[in-house]
Structures are given as C-alpha cells and as structure tokens.
Amino acid sequence: MLSGDGMEEYFHSVRLAADRCKGCVNCIKRCPTEAIRIRGGKARIMQSRCIDCGECIRRCANRAKTAITDNLSDLEQYKYNIALPAPTLYAQFSPDIEVRAIIKGLLALGFDEVYEVAKGAEYVSAAVREYIAQGKFEKPAISSACPAVVKLIQVKFPELIDHLIPLDAPVEVAANLARVSHAGQIPSEDIGVWFITPCPAKMTAVRQPLAGEASAVTGTISISEIYGRLLKLITSGANNVEIAEKPDSLGREEASSEGIGWAIAGGESAAVVPKSTMIVHEIHSVSDVLEQIALGKLKDVEYIEALACSGGCIGGPLTVENRFVAEHNMRKRLEHLQKQEELQPPSRIPSPIALKVTKGFEPRSGLKLDEDIVTAMKKLELMQETLRNLPGLDCGSCGSPSCQALAEDIVQGAAREADCVFKLRERVRDMAREMVDLAEKLPQSMEKNDAGREGGDGI
Amino acid sequence: MTMEYGGVWNGCLEMNSRQVIQLEFFLEAGDFSTAGEASSQIKRILQQIGVKAETARRIAIGAYEAEMNVIIHSLGGKMRVAILPDRTDISVEDNGPGIADVKLAMQEGYSTAPDHIRDMGFGAGMGLPNMARCSDEFSITSEVGVGTKIRMVIHHP
Numbered sequence: 001m002l003s004g005d006g007m008e009e010y011f012h013s014v015r016l017a018a019d020r021c022k023g024c025v026n027c028i029k030r031c032p033t034e035a036i037r038i039r040g041g042k043a044r045i046m047q048s049r050c051i052d053c054g055e056c057i058r059r060c061a062n063r064a065k066t067a068i069t070d071n072l073s074d075l076e077q078y079k080y081n082i083a084l085p086a087p088t089l090y091a092q093f094s095p096d097i098e099v100r101a102i103i104k105g106l107l108a109l110g111f112d113e114v115y116e117v118a119k120g121a122e123y124v125s126a127a128v129r130e131y132i133a134q135g136k137f138e139k140p141a142i143s144s145a146c147p148a149v150v151k152l153i154q155v156k157f158p159e160l161i162d163h164l165i166p167l168d169a170p171v172e173v174a175a176n177l178a179r180v181s182h183a184g185q186i187p188s189e190d191i192g193v194w195f196i197t198p199c200p201a202k203m204t205a206v207r208q209p210l211a212g213e214a215s216a217v218t219g220t221i222s223i224s225e226i227y228g229r230l231l232k233l234i235t236s237g238a239n240n241v242e243i244a245e246k247p248d249s250l251g252r253e254e255a256s257s258e259g260i261g262w263a264i265a266g267g268e269s270a271a272v273v274p275k276s277t278m279i280v281h282e283i284h285s286v287s288d289v290l291e292q293i294a295l296g297k298l299k300d301v302e303y304i305e306a307l308a309c310s311g312g313c314i315g316g317p318l319t320v321e322n323r324f325v326a327e328h329n330m331r332k333r334l335e336h337l338q339k340q341e342e343l344q345p346p347s348r349i350p351s352p353i354a355l356k357v358t359k360g361f362e363p364r365s366g367l368k369l370d371e372d373i374v375t376a377m378k379k380l381e382l383m384q385e386t387l388r389n390l391p392g393l394d395c396g397s398c399g400s401p402s403c404q405a406l407a408e409d410i411v412q413g414a415a416r417e418a419d420c421v422f423k424l425r426e427r428v429r430d431m432a433r434e435m436v437d438l439a440e441k442l443p444q445s446m447e448k449n450d451a452g453r454e455g456g457d458g459i
Numbered sequence: 460m461t462m463e464y465g466g467v468w469n470g471c472l473e474m475n476s477r478q479v480i481q482l483e484f485f486l487e488a489g490d491f492s493t494a495g496e497a498s499s500q501i502k503r504i505l506q507q508i509g510v511k512a513e514t515a516r517r518i519a520i521g522a523y524e525a526e527m528n529v530i531i532h533s534l535g536g537k538m539r540v541a542i543l544p545d546r547t548d549i550s551v552e553d554n555g556p557g558i559a560d561v562k563l564a565m566q567e568g569y570s571t572a573p574d575h576i577r578d579m580g581f582g583a584g585m586g587l588p589n590m591a592r593c594s595d596e597f598s599i600t601s602e603v604g605v606g607t608k609i610r611m612v613i614h615h616p
C-alpha cells in the first residue's frame with residue numbers, strides 16, 4: 001500500500017508504506033530538506049521538498065519507506081530489452097567475478113543486450129574535461145551526475161544552479177547510445193531500456209527528468225531487486241548463454257576503469273582530472289559545502305564532485321552490499337583493471353563528443369512561505385513569534401523535525417501549538433491549577449460561618 | 460546549514476506597519492566559529508519570502524564579506540539588516556580601529572591580512588570591492604580610532 005501526496009506536480013519514487021509506519025520520528029530528523037512530517041500517526045512526505053536522496057529509506061527500522069521501481073516482469077511489454085547496469089552493480093560482487101560474467105548473468109535474467117553505464121561515464125568524463133578546459137563557467141563547477149544533489153540545489157540552493165555542469169548523466173548517455181545502435185533495425189517503441197539502479201534518485205530522474213527533457217531510459221530496476229537471482233545465476237554457471245545468440249553485448253569493448261570508477265566517491269574526479277577538485281559525499285555534508293559556495297567561497301576550486309550517498313553510489317540506498325565492503329570490492333577490481341590497461345590501453349572516446357547539453361535546471365520553490373512577498377513577510381514574523389513560545393528542544397514529538405519547522409507548520413495552518421507536547425502539558429497544568437482554584441471556592445451556601453473570617457462579624 | 464535560527468539568532472525580528480523585517484547581529488572580533496551564520500540566516504529569510512535566488516545570493520555574499528571583515532579586521536561590531544518588500548538594506552558598524560586610507564582599501568587585491576588569516580583562505584583583498592559589486596548602493600566611511608561604517612542597499616527586482 002503506497003501513498004503519496006497525490007500532488008502530481010513533482011514525481012517521487014520514495015514512498016511511504018503506511019501500514020508499516022509506526023509514526024516514530026527517526027526519518028523526520030534525518031531528512032536533509034525537512035520534507036517529512038508525522039501527521040495522524042503516519043509519515044507524510046512533502047512533495048515540493050523531497051529530493052529522493054533515500055535517507056529516510058536507510059533510516060526507517062520498520063521498512064516503511066520504499067522506493068517504487070519497475071521489475072523484471074515489465075520486460076514482457078517490449079520486444080527487445082537492454083540492461084544498463086550502473087557500475088555500482090559490479091561492486092556488489094567479489095572482484096574475482098569478471099564484469100563479463102555479470103553481463104552474462106544479466107542476459108540470463110532475460111535481457112537481450114547489456115550496455116554498461118560505465119561506458120556512458122567515459123563519454124561524460126571526456127565531455128566534462130572539455131567543458132572545464134574551455135573555462136567558460138562559474139567556479140566551482142558542480143557535477144550534475146547525482147540527481148539527489150541536483151535536486152538539493154534546485155530546492156535549497158537555487159542560486160547555485162548556474163554552477164551545475166549542464167551535461168547529461170552517464171545513464172542517459174548510455175541509453176541514447178544503446179538506442180542509436182539499433183536505429184533503423186528495431187522500432188524505438190519496441191525497445192525497453194532498463195537502468196539497474198543503486199538509488200531512488202535515479203529512478204525519479206528517469207520519470208521526471210531534472211532538466212525537463214524526456215529520458216531515453218524506459219524504466220529502472222533496483223540492484224537489490226535482482227541481486228539474489230543474479231548472484232545465483234552467476235555462481236551456478238547458469239549464465240552460460242550462447243554468446244553467438246546475443247552478440248551485441250559481448251562483441252562490444254568492455255568499459256574501462258575510468259568509467260567503472262564512477263561508482264565510488266573520487267572516481268569522477270579521477271576521470272575528469274581538473275586542476276583543482278573537491279570531493280564531498282553524504283547529503284548533509286554536501287549541503288554544508290553548498291552553503292559555503294553560496295557565500296561566495298571555494299572560488300579557487302575548479303570542480304566539485306558531490307554525491308548524496310556516503311562513499312558515493314556504492315553507498316546507494318538500493319544496493320545490497322555494505323558500503324565499505326563494496327568500496328573494497330571496487331578498489332580491488334579497479335586495481336586489477338588498471339594493471340591490464342597498462343598492457344593494453346583501452347580505446348579513447350571519439351572526440352568531439354556528441355553529447356546532449358541539457359537545457360538547464362529549473363529552481364524549485366520548496367521553501368517559499370507565500371507567493372506574495374508581503375504575506376510571506378507577515379508569515380515569517382508570525383513564525384518567529386510562535387517560535388519564541390516553543391521550548392526549543394527540537395524533540396520531534398510534535399511530528400515536525402524541529403521547533404522552527406513546527407512554527408512554520410503552524411503558520412501555514414498544517415499544525416497547532418498544542419501539537420507540542422510541552423505546550424500541551426503546560427496547558428493541562430494551567431487547567432489543573434484553575435480547577436483546584438475553582439474547587440477551593442466553595443459556594444456561599446456551603447461556606448461555614450467561621451468566626452475568624454471577615455473580622456468575625458459575619459454579614 | 461541548519462534550518463533553525465536557534466542558538467545563533469542573536470538578533471531580533473521585528474516588523475511594524477511598514478512591513479520591514481529587522482535583524483541585528485552582534486559580531487565578535489576573532490570569532491570564526493559563527494562566521495557566515497548571519498549571512499546564511501539572511502539568505503534563508505530571503506528565500507522564505509520569495510526573493511529571487513540571484514538577488515538573495517548577492518545579498519548573502521555582500522553580508523558575508525562585511526561580516527568577515529568585522530570579525531577579521533576590527534575590534535567587533537554589529538550588522539543591522541532591514542528587509543523590505545522591494546529592497547534589503549544592510550548597515551555594518553564596528554568599534555575600530557578604522558581604515559586610514561579607504562580608497563586604497565577599496566582597491567582589488569589590497570589587503571593587510573596577516574599570514575595566519577591568509578592560511579584560512581581570506582586576505583585576497585576582494586571583500587570590499589565584492590561588497591560594492593554586489594550592492595546597488597554602497598557607501599563606506601571610516602575614522603581611525605573610531606570605527607568603520609558600511610551601508611549596502613540591494614533592490615529586489
């Protein structure tokens with residue numbers, strides 16, 4: 001049972017399974033854009049603020065936060081299916097398992113062809129190198145490869161949109177290249193192009209592209225969804241599909257370490273080799289660094305590789321392997337590959353690169369209190385007043401992530417002051433006192449005529 | 460950046476019938492621990508009331524440079540910010556030591572920042588020119604032994 005806001009302005013793949021939500025406050029405290037509230041005992045995601053980073057999925061002990069993705073049965077709707085495995089998929093396996101074996105496993109799962117997203121990453125690396133070399137950008141240039149970071153900028157740092165590198169992400173490039181190779185042979189609508197994703201952010205980016213153009217990707221299937229079956233196929237040797245049967249995938253040169261390295265934080269920078277680079281990962285840390293850039297700092301940095309997940313995509317919320325184990329696997333795999341590449345260098349990406357430049361990213365007004373500036377100012381004033389009366393403990397019991405957020409919710413009519421448990425207790429205490437007071441005030445008819453009272457004279 | 464004003468909100472927010480949000484920040488000399496927080500808060504408020512991102516950014520950068528100069532070069536001071544529907548008005552005042560040659564200080568690249576400040580990434584001599592560039596109206600007056608006053612007005616388009 002999945003429920004969203006029903007508001008379709010923004011599509012999101014992070015959803016709430018309401019029947020599993022216990023209304024605890026773990027997720028609201030962790031959300032980097034304060035997009036979650038507990039209302040009526042259940043978490044609610046504010047669509048205009050959610051960036052699909054998946055922090056809440058990681059955080060929820062009850063597994064009530066889920067990501068809607070496609071699954072293998074959706075392949076039936078297309079005559080020809082192409083899998084686009086994120087390089088992170090390789091990190092789920094021991095480095096002894098060759099990429100070739102993983103590709104064969106995907107074919108055995110039912111795909112007709114495999115196109116490595118790492119190949120797309122090679123193209124993007126070359127394009128970013130060119131973009132940086134031309135030098136016509138606002139420093140620091142911020143990588144737009146991680147859709148959760150792009151959305152964080154759209155929602156919380158709209159003033160930094162011009163810093164984003166306006167190029168397609170590797171998966172989009174890979175999808176286009178995969179489709180192009182069948183142009184004129186298979187009708188485009190018969191081809192299903194499926195991204196094997198480490199995260200819900202990529203899933204959302206496919207459904208609702210960040211820069212507004214239609215995606216060449218048909219759908220996304222999470223790594224965790226196929227991992228079990230894939231592992232079985234690979235380790236049992238059942239992946240021995242006839243290579244002749246599905247020639248396209250394996251006739252192609254495999255992706256190089258440059259593209260595969262994008263799975264871990266630092267991989268992009270290693271491929272782009274800017275003069276001065278900064279690598280930041282984990283969404284809250286990314287937010288902190290963006291704050292610095294917004295104040296005009298870090299102008300000496302040429303390129304910022306920013307990734308929402310701790311460790312990079314290998315730390316994605318829809319992966320299976322522990323982030324550190326995955327990183328270890330990946331580093332070993334890269335070492336091995338680089339040794340091979342020393343003996344036999346991979347072919348260079350053809351240049352100039354025919355890459356689609358995205359039209360640009362639009363800001364989202366997730367934080368604005370009102371469309372009218374004067375009304376917004378009044379709301380802000382009321383918010384500060386409301387906040388001054390709240391205890392400032394940021395406990396989250398009210399269902400809002402902080403006292404500040406509750407104040408905002410009250411002003412926006414989405415909460416009441418009595419939602420604060422301390423305020424409620426204060427009121428109960430005041431009422432109790434009043435009751436005691438009232439109880440002591442006996443009616444005249446019951447009052448004993450005490451000699452000491454009113455000078456003893458009585459009336 | 461936190462979404463709260465709590466703790467570092469050492470100013471007050473007031474509004475009268477003229478619709479103005481007034482903020483006041485006390486800036487302590489050498490206190491780098493809260494550096495940038497005033498500017499981030501101003502920017503957040505501008506976002507909340509719907510001032511265009513590009514404008515909010517100029518205001519935040521101007522405020523940040525002013526904030527840092529007081530922290531780095533002066534004996535301490537305060538920043539007052541008035542946010543109106545059509546403009547933001549920032550005035551910064553410190554308690555000395557003042558600038559002997561304001562014209563020189565305004566030149567790009569002029570800085571008296573010592574090495575330990577440069578090691579922290581400041582001291583490019585770009586702060587004052589940046590403030591002037593970020594604002595639609597800019598003025599600076601300074602008296603040695605008394606202090607420096609800066610005013611920046613940025614219109615909201």
Ligand SMILES: Nc1ncnc2c1ncn2[C@@H]1O[C@H](COP(=O)(O)OP(=O)(O)OP(=O)(O)O)[C@@H](O)[C@H]1O
Nearest residue numbers: 528532533564570571572581582583584585586587
């Ligand atoms: N509030 C102040 N009080 C005293 N001197 C100041 C003050 N603000 C600026 N100055 C002087 O003016 C010089 C130039 O200031 P400016 O902000 O342009 O550069 P900076 O602070 O040295 O370097 P940057 O701002 O690029 O980090 C400073 O080095 C300092 O000597």
Ligand code: SF4
Nearest residue numbers: 146199308309313316
């Ligand atoms: S770091 Fe990678 S896995 Fe995580 S959200 Fe960004 S693109 Fe997805």
Ligand SMILES: [Mg+2]
Nearest residue numbers: 524528586587
């Ligand atoms: Mg300065």
